[in-house]
Amino acid sequence: MRRMNVKRRDSVALSSRRTEIMKDEKILWEYNDQTLAEIDKERNLFTVHEDVLDGRFRNRLKLDDKTGTLTITDIRSEHSGWFFISSKYFNVDFRLSVLNEMSVMEGESVSLSSDLTELKDEDLIRWRFGDEETVIAEIDVKTNRFSVFEDVLDGRFRDQLKLDQTGSLTIRNTTINHGGLYLLQTRDGNHTIALRVDVALSSGRTEIMKDEEIQWRYRDKTIAEIDKKRNLFTVHEDVLDETLRNRLKLDDKTGTLTITDLRSEHSGWYSLSSDYFSILFSLSVPEERSVKEGESISLRSGLTELKDEDLIRWRFGDEETVIAEIDVKTNRFSVFEDVLDGRFRDRLKLDQAGSLTITNITFNHGGLYLLQTRDKSNTIILNVKDESSVMEGQ
Structure with missing residues (x-):
C-alpha cells in the first residue's frame, strides 16, 4: 500500500x-x-x-x-x-489524502472543522495526528462518549483539546509541536488537514525609532534588516542554502520577524540587534521519529565532520539530562548510561560525526532528545511503538 x-x-x-x-x-x-x-x-x-x-x-x-x-x-x-x-x-x-492547509500563530487557538452539521446515531468519529496516525480524539455517538487522549505523544496535547457537538476539534495555545497532519475519519470518508504553526520572534517594540537600524541574524548570517532613516526594509532569503526562502515576514512597524512553514533545519539561535537593544532567541523545531520496541535507531547530528573546538551534547527528557557528549579538544567520547535509573545502560553508541545510536529500544526511551552543537540545538521526538499500535496506525 x-x-x-x-x-x-x-x-x-x-x-x-x-x-x-x-x-x-x-x-x-x-x-x-x-x-x-x-x-x-x-x-x-x-x-x-x-x-x-x-x-x-x-x-x-x-x-x-x-x-x-x-x-x-x-x-x-x-x-x-x-x-x-x-x-x-x-x-x-x-x-x-488531499490536504486542506491551515495556519495558526504559535500561542493562538485553531479549530479543525469536521464539516458535519449533525451527528447520526451510529457515527464513530476519530481525529488522528502525525505520521503514525495516533488517535487524539474520538466521538462514539452510540455510547454518547466524547473522548480526548491528551497523554499520547508525550502529552503534547495535554489540556489543549476540545471536541464540539459536530465533531470539530479545537486546539488551544498551539505550539510548534502541534504542526503536522491531522486525519479526520467520519462516515463520509477521510479528510486530512495540514496545520502549519508559524512563530513570531518579537522585537518587543510597538514602533521603531526614526533613526533606528535593526538587524536580524541567524547562524552568523544577516537574514533581515531595517534602516528606518533610509526607509529600507530587506529580507535575505537566499542565504544559508535558501533554507528560509519564502518563509520570512518582517513587520516594518515593529521589526518583529515571523517564520512560516517551520522545519527542523530552522532550529538554532536568532539574534536581533539595534542601537538601543539586543535580544537572543533559541528556536527549537522538533523532528519526529518512530521506532518499534526492540529495534535500534540512529539519531543524526547533521554534521559531516567535527571541528577542533566542538563540544557536542545529547540530552534526554524534560529535565534535559546529559546522556552522551563529545569533547573534540580532549578527544573524549562519553556516554552516561547510569543516569535516569540506568535505562540507557549498554544501549548507547556515538559515532565520529556525533550521531547517537540507541539499541534494543524500550518504551522508556520514548521522549524528547536535545542535540546541542556549535551551530544550533535540535530537538527530536522519539515515538516507540509496539507491533499492535503500528498496525492500528496504518
Missing part, C-alpha cells in the same frame, strides 16, 4: 510502476469499489469513466495508454480515498 498526500488543486500521478503494458494485458483502476478506468491492450481499448460517483472526477482523469499510470488533475477533498490498480500480473493499493 502506498500513501500519498497532495494539496488541493494540485495534480497527482498514481503510477502503475510499469514501463509498458503486456500485449495480452487487461488493467483495471478502481476507486472506493467503483471502476474509474480500464485498459484492454489486446482489443486496443482505453476507457475512463469520469461520470461515476456524481461526476466528481469529470475532466480530471488522464490515462497513460503505454504504462497504465492514472493522473488526477485539479484535486479536491472529495478525491481522498482508496485507489486500486489490478491486472493478472500485479496489483497496487494507493491511499490518497
Whole structure:
C-alpha cells in the first residue's frame, strides 16, 4: 500500500510502476469499489469513466495508454480515498489524502472543522495526528462518549483539546509541536488537514525609532534588516542554502520577524540587534521519529565532520539530562548510561560525526532528545511503538 498526500488543486500521478503494458494485458483502476478506468491492450481499448460517483472526477482523469499510470488533475477533498490498480500480473493499493492547509500563530487557538452539521446515531468519529496516525480524539455517538487522549505523544496535547457537538476539534495555545497532519475519519470518508504553526520572534517594540537600524541574524548570517532613516526594509532569503526562502515576514512597524512553514533545519539561535537593544532567541523545531520496541535507531547530528573546538551534547527528557557528549579538544567520547535509573545502560553508541545510536529500544526511551552543537540545538521526538499500535496506525 502506498500513501500519498497532495494539496488541493494540485495534480497527482498514481503510477502503475510499469514501463509498458503486456500485449495480452487487461488493467483495471478502481476507486472506493467503483471502476474509474480500464485498459484492454489486446482489443486496443482505453476507457475512463469520469461520470461515476456524481461526476466528481469529470475532466480530471488522464490515462497513460503505454504504462497504465492514472493522473488526477485539479484535486479536491472529495478525491481522498482508496485507489486500486489490478491486472493478472500485479496489483497496487494507493491511499490518497488531499490536504486542506491551515495556519495558526504559535500561542493562538485553531479549530479543525469536521464539516458535519449533525451527528447520526451510529457515527464513530476519530481525529488522528502525525505520521503514525495516533488517535487524539474520538466521538462514539452510540455510547454518547466524547473522548480526548491528551497523554499520547508525550502529552503534547495535554489540556489543549476540545471536541464540539459536530465533531470539530479545537486546539488551544498551539505550539510548534502541534504542526503536522491531522486525519479526520467520519462516515463520509477521510479528510486530512495540514496545520502549519508559524512563530513570531518579537522585537518587543510597538514602533521603531526614526533613526533606528535593526538587524536580524541567524547562524552568523544577516537574514533581515531595517534602516528606518533610509526607509529600507530587506529580507535575505537566499542565504544559508535558501533554507528560509519564502518563509520570512518582517513587520516594518515593529521589526518583529515571523517564520512560516517551520522545519527542523530552522532550529538554532536568532539574534536581533539595534542601537538601543539586543535580544537572543533559541528556536527549537522538533523532528519526529518512530521506532518499534526492540529495534535500534540512529539519531543524526547533521554534521559531516567535527571541528577542533566542538563540544557536542545529547540530552534526554524534560529535565534535559546529559546522556552522551563529545569533547573534540580532549578527544573524549562519553556516554552516561547510569543516569535516569540506568535505562540507557549498554544501549548507547556515538559515532565520529556525533550521531547517537540507541539499541534494543524500550518504551522508556520514548521522549524528547536535545542535540546541542556549535551551530544550533535540535530537538527530536522519539515515538516507540509496539507491533499492535503500528498496525492500528496504518
